[in-house]
Amino acid sequence: MIPLSVPNLDGNEWKYVKDCLDTNWVSSVGSYVNRFEEMIAEYTGAKYAIAIANGTSALHISLMLAGVVRNDLVIVPNITFIASVNAITYCGANPVLMDVKGDSWQMDLDLLEEFLAEQTSLVEGKCVHKASGRIIRTIMPVHVLGNMCDMERLRDLALTYGLNIVEDSTEALGSFYKGKSAGTFGLLGTFSFNGNKIISTGGGGMVVTNDDVLGKKAKHLTTQAKADPLEYYHDEIGYNYRLVNILAAMGVAQMEQLPGFVKRKHEISSLYNERLAGLEGVAGQQMGEHVEANHWLYTATFPQQRDLLHYLIDSGVQARPFWVPMNQLPMFREQLYFTKEDISDKVYKSCISLPCSTSISDEEIITVTDLVRNFYHKK
Numbered sequence: 122m123i124p125l126s127v128p129n130l131d132g133n134e135w136k137y138v139k140d141c142l143d144t145n146w147v148s149s150v151g152s153y154v155n156r157f158e159e160m161i162a163e164y165t166g167a168k169y170a171i172a173i174a175n176g177t178s179a180l181h182i183s184l185m186l187a188g189v190v191r192n193d194l195v196i197v198p199n200i201t202f203i204a205s206v207n208a209i210t211y212c213g214a215n216p217v218l219m220d221v222k223g224d225s226w227q228m229d230l231d232l233l234e235e236f237l238a239e240q241t242s243l244v245e246g247k248c249v250h251k252a253s254g255r256i257i258r259t260i261m262p263v264h265v266l267g268n269m270c271d272m273e274r275l276r277d278l279a280l281t282y283g284l285n286i287v288e289d290s291t292e293a294l295g296s297f298y299k300g301k302s303a304g305t306f307g308l309l310g311t312f313s314f315n316g317n318k319i320i321s322t323g324g325g326g327m328v329v330t331n332d333d334v335l336g337k338k339a340k341h342l343t344t345q346a347k348a349d350p351l352e353y354y355h356d357e358i359g360y361n362y363r364l365v366n367i368l369a370a371m372g373v374a375q376m377e378q379l380p381g382f383v384k385r386k387h388e389i390s391s392l393y394n395e396r397l398a399g400l401e402g403v404a405g406q407q408m409g410e411h412v413e414a415n416h417w418l419y420t421a422t423f424p425q426q427r428d429l430l431h432y433l434i435d436s437g438v439q440a441r442p443f444w445v446p447m448n449q450l451p452m453f454r455e456q457l458y459f460t461k462e463d464i465s466d467k468v469y470k471s472c473i474s475l476p477c478s479t480s481i482s483d484e485e486i487i488t489v490t491d492l493v494r495n496f497y498h499k500k
């Protein structure tokens with residue numbers, strides 16, 4: 122079987138994890154946690170990086186820090202992984218689902234602008250949804266597959282309409298817009314080091330921010346909000362969301378290899394595009410202008426998507442469908458969904474992700490693309 126996207130542990134992972142075990146520094150304090158945070162801060166250019174248990178908890182904490190409270194609304198694209206919207210509900214807030222663009226699969230900013238202009242008004246500096254009277258506190262762009270929307274336009278819209286930005290940049294470590302790292306455009310950004318992400322610690326995440334108060338508060342909240350070095354005095358309800366040293370040790374080893382991983386992801390994406398060229402109706406993701414994407418997970422639109430998907434799986438290729446759009450899930454069916462043509466459904470019904478681990482060989486990619494060609498030519 123050719124796997125979809127598996128970790129690549131060819132660096133110093135063993136050495137650093139062994140060091141944790143040898144020195145007994147296995148838990149939530151240790152030098153690798155600090156080093157991992159420094160490396161992410163340095164790579165992204167963020168002032169603060171706070172290691173955290175996973176990407177989902179990074180989103181939860183970031184939304185809380187952005188001030189999202191019960192009954193607020195948060196704007197989020199309708200095509201995303203479930204964790205983005207779940208995190209909104211953890212704060213007691215509800216999503217406003219925004220349809221996406223058919224070529225980039227990112228939030229449609231024309232639609233967003235129309236929604237903000239028609240359905241909200243600025244009351245004492247706050248963005249209020251007119252029909253419900255609820256406050257829209259935050260907009261959460263999701264950098265789907267490492268691509269980004271027009272981040273300058275998004276920032277202008279957020280400023281004009283009184284919103285702050287929390288980036289779900291969990292898939293976008295290694296992606297840049299006009300040379301600026303994903304995760305550093307809003308008040309807070311988030312990363313995930315889940316098993317299939319571009320770097321992996323098995324499970325893990327990071328919050329990044331340039332804000333001094335929020336940077337310190339993020340660390341405080343993720344470590345049970347203990348306010349005294351000696352006394353067990355906690356000054357608010359905190360969380361046990363800290364990343365442990367063993368996993369951070371893996372993170373340090375993975376960060377050492379990130380530039381190589383990004384380079385390989387680019388090559389994989391180019392080879393797929395080259396080998397799939399000329400097939401009617403087959404199109405890779407359209408990358409945004411000024412975006413240097415990390416090409417995290419190679420995905421394209423295909424005619425007869427379901428048949429091809431099963432054909433590939435039956436042939437030993439771990440191909441995967443795209444996420445079911447959020448508005449089609451039972452928990453979110455009743456939520457506000459702003460759309461004209463339900464592009465989300467079209468994207469869902471045409472996209473397939475193909476194997477693209479950094480360790481995949483060119484021969485394996487050619488095996489996959491030959492299978493795809495074979496599928497269409499048999500017909």
Ligand SMILES: *Cc1c(COP(=O)(O)O)cnc(C)c1O
Nearest residue numbers: 175176177202204205291313315
């Ligand atoms: C991976 C991912 C997350 C969640 O990260 P975990 O580390 O798995 O909790 C959130 N949003 C998106 C878009 C993701 O791809």
